[in-house]
Amino acid sequence: MPDTPVRETVLSDPRALRAYAHPTRMRLVGMLRREGPSTATRAAELIGESVASCSYHLRMLAKYGLVEQAGGGQGREKPWRAVAKYTSWPAHSDDTAVDEAAVALSTTVAELYFERLTRAMEQRHRLPREWREAEEFGDHQLYLTAGELVELRERIRELLGAYDGRNDDPALRPEGARIVEFLRIAHVAPEDAL
Template sequence: MELNDPRSLRAYAHPLRLKLIGLLRSEGPMTATRAAAALGDNVPNCSFHLRQLAKYGFAERVPGADGRERPWRATSPSTSWADDSDDQDMRAATDQLNSVLLDDYTRRARDYLAARGDEPAEWRAAAGFGDALVHVTAAELRALTEEMEALIGRYADRMADPALRPEGSRLIQIIQMAVPR
């Protein structure tokens, strides 16, 4: 799903909404009750924010196992937006969303560090942090980003089809930042 208006970007840029849509994408359809339990939040709050996600087309209702269950699902496996707008409202909205995402990425990294000691040695060795300094043009940076996305894209089908996931695989979040120094 491509976001191209400030209102949708701002609606998406809510910490709980980002967690909810991430949960629906990684775990599949679920009720507000199940989402609240998974996120450590309350049902009315999750229900409200799921309705807001639906209002902007990020989530939708799906049939439940029985007539009383009312699960939600994500309408798209991913969300993207352009960061190159000359429109001041769009820039402000993308900056707001990117800031909320950066806070979430930082929280996830700290959560991992807090639990890292409990991970098996093979996972501690495989996961981690790193950075690189390179001198590139804007066009080269765009090409580099596209190459990294293509590498990660080789594993995208495993999100939609659990049967394609090898034994021992885990859900991993790869966070990409390319920022000028």
């Protein structure tokens, strides 16, 4: 087993897509990426689920190659780790089963983002002023071609990539750095949008 996770796992099997489209499983993978290897017991403490639930979901994630045992420990005290830093899936597939499963997964991710954003907004009054002023909450409506949208997406990814190393190496984090969730969402406006 490698010590450092691969950069990305690409899901294309509809069963794997549907398996990952479960909020508890997404929280577990996110927790393992952020905290590093953890047992089902520790995971249960961190995400607020039962140990039995975490054990079950970790085994399901392992079945589809999203997590693996990290070595050491016994029984429920065996640590698990995320296989990759990121998970991606097709934005479109000619295979109807893959396309439908990818839409279901994307919908679950959007719901989790909204839930996390809502909690952040509710708790933001606790942040120091400098952090409240640094946060951004807004939108842009742009007339773009599909090619321009791809170019813009790649430029934003490049900008964000300059900070990626800090996730793996705490020595690269400047004093006062905190985890910031930067959502990237770009979609064609629905025809009935005002």
